[in-house]
Amino acid sequence: MYAATMSVALVGGSVTPVMVEAHVGRPQEAFKLTGLPDTAVREAKDRVRAAVASAGIRFPNRTLTVNLAPADIPKGGTDYDLPIALGILAASREIPDPGGAIVAGELALDGTVRPGSSALGAGVLSARLELPCVVECTSAGQAAAVPGATVFGVRSLAEAVDLLRTGFDRARPADPTPSSDSQPLEDLVDLRGQSVARRALEVAAAGGHHLLLHGPPGGGKTMLARRLPSILPPLASDESIEVSLLWAAAGRNRDINAPPPFRAPHHTASKAALVGGGSGIPRPGEVSLAHHGVLFLDELAELPRGHLDTLRQPLEQGYVSVARKGASLQFPAAFQLVGATNPCPCGFFGDRRRPCDCRPAIRERYRSRVSGPFLDRFDLVVKVGRVSAESFDGPPGEPSERVRARVVAAREIQKERGGLNVHIQPDRLRIGGPARRLIGTALSTFTITARGADRIRRVSRTIADLDGSEVVEEPHVSEAIGLRGDWGES
């Protein structure tokens, strides 16, 4: 006797259907699990047996074969427990065949269903295939928030069995949960002074430009960076789902109504933590958790150089390839990079109040740790100095909400043009005569290099968008040059 239940696998942050086939054979106790399961899936056998018994249902004393198809997708995690249990019960004719539904959930030994990481994936698949899905009840709201998904939440295996016996059309699907009370974003209003850095942050947000902040410790580099999400436009529904799926693949929970992600891995983080990896099936790393959001790398010069090299692929291509024994996968990783660095190892070079103890050679070595090609990724470079006493007493900064309104307007213009300015081909831009001349002048005085000129063109396009101007004019270019303060000159 045979039954097939549909479940879901997350492969590189995207969703693929998995068929859980169950076959009940001759009366002889045996339980075989095939189809590239990892250890967690193989252990499902024992959990399923206990959970079925706890639910008060007879577990068939027969040869059981469960196959997860297609066999070439590596499957991991504990969320195949529920589909395996339901498949076995259906194959032994205890319950109706759940073939028309997508099922995901981990089983506890007492028969309750535990919240797992596949609920959102099940919701996405439900919407795509127009089939109902069954997931753990506290995750059901998130899955139901996927437009077009039909989601049923269950607390236990017994409830799932009841649901199948009564039929989906007589049960009530879960309502989408509004966003849970996520922490309010830190606001630019708390930040006094730093008018130049604030402007750079706004321009970076508007055009998706990578931003480098440099300056002495305690100047507010981290404070500024943490406030970038507060001025970014909210993610589109499909983008947010994509991000949350990546988080799920990393075993984390992210509300699909949450603001754009902000990730700040420490400079001691391993390469695998940064770009993804791990033993067995690769998990997405910080670069993918920051997809459609902000990756903040503090102490850039302290990062091992190999780490920075691994960022080149995601910075250029918007995704990262991770190869491991279990599988070789690609994870989306289109993030906005904010780098921060001290001017020197002691941190006080250029400080007006404290002398720097570093010898020039040490300072030079510190700066050269970040390679030129990597520094070239930063369209905007701005010094974040110590805030003077007057600024501390000065008026509070402009609230994030007002800055965000300008950023959103500038992004709308870019959307119509076909993409964020950070990715734009500079030679396709409409630049006015005086603006072009200013770039030519800056080139002829060796103020900028040819590559630097492209950065200026991209940034001035964003400044023009913030200004609502169709053509890039001279004031846009001159401001872009002013915002291109250099790090690495001493």
Next chain:
Amino acid sequence: MRVDPRLLDPAAETYPEGLRDLESPPAVFVTGTMVVAPAIAVVGTRRCTRYGVDLARAFGRGLAEAGWSVVSGLARGIDAAAHWGVLDGSGHALGVVASGLDIWYPAENRPLYRGVLDGGGALVSEYPLGTPPDRWRFPARNRLIAAVASATVVVEAGETGGALITARLAAEMGRPVFVVPGDVDRAASVGCNRLIRDGAHPVLGVVDLIEELELALGPAPGVIDHEAGLLPPQGVAVEDLASYWDCSVGDALRRLGRLEASGQVRQIDGMAVPEGA
């Protein structure tokens, strides 16, 4: 003369912007320092009068001091006077010539060629080294002058001549053309007066010319120079520029960008420092 010209094709970043407006922009040989500001052409006849020479020299000096680059053909007469004026005003002279850059023609202007290069100016030609200044090359050279300059001033011109060709080409490219009026019975001003009769803009002196140019092209580039001088040698933190200049942050960044572009100021570790300080 030993020169070491570089060849700029229209794809080059430092290719003179104005030449791109030509129907088929030619590759050009350049020696010296290229344009750091919009250029104004001052042209006129070789058979000029004292009146024309004095005026051309005053124009060259006035334009240079206002910060514009001055373009001319380095020919005898008005062209040479204008560039001598640029040297008087320590400005940027751009000589566009009809020969190879090693043939300094006419011989009497060799000290001027030397002065242009020593003063940080540049020479431009379409022709490779060793090309003689054949007569037929001059109209082609005039087309470069008309294109490279944002505006053209004709100081003296007879009934026919290269200056009138330059003026016509400039007008056809939509560039403003200014003309100095002269006595109606003087041969060296016949062409100028006719241009005025036909609708060209008469210019009544150096101050008048600069005002008219600012109306047509925007503020004279040299206006910025004085502000660079206002920065103390140790520099001002970029963050403090707005209060230093008493303007908005945006204005401060734009002003800083212009000063940086023209090489007058550098940003060093968050400080705006005047170049050469």
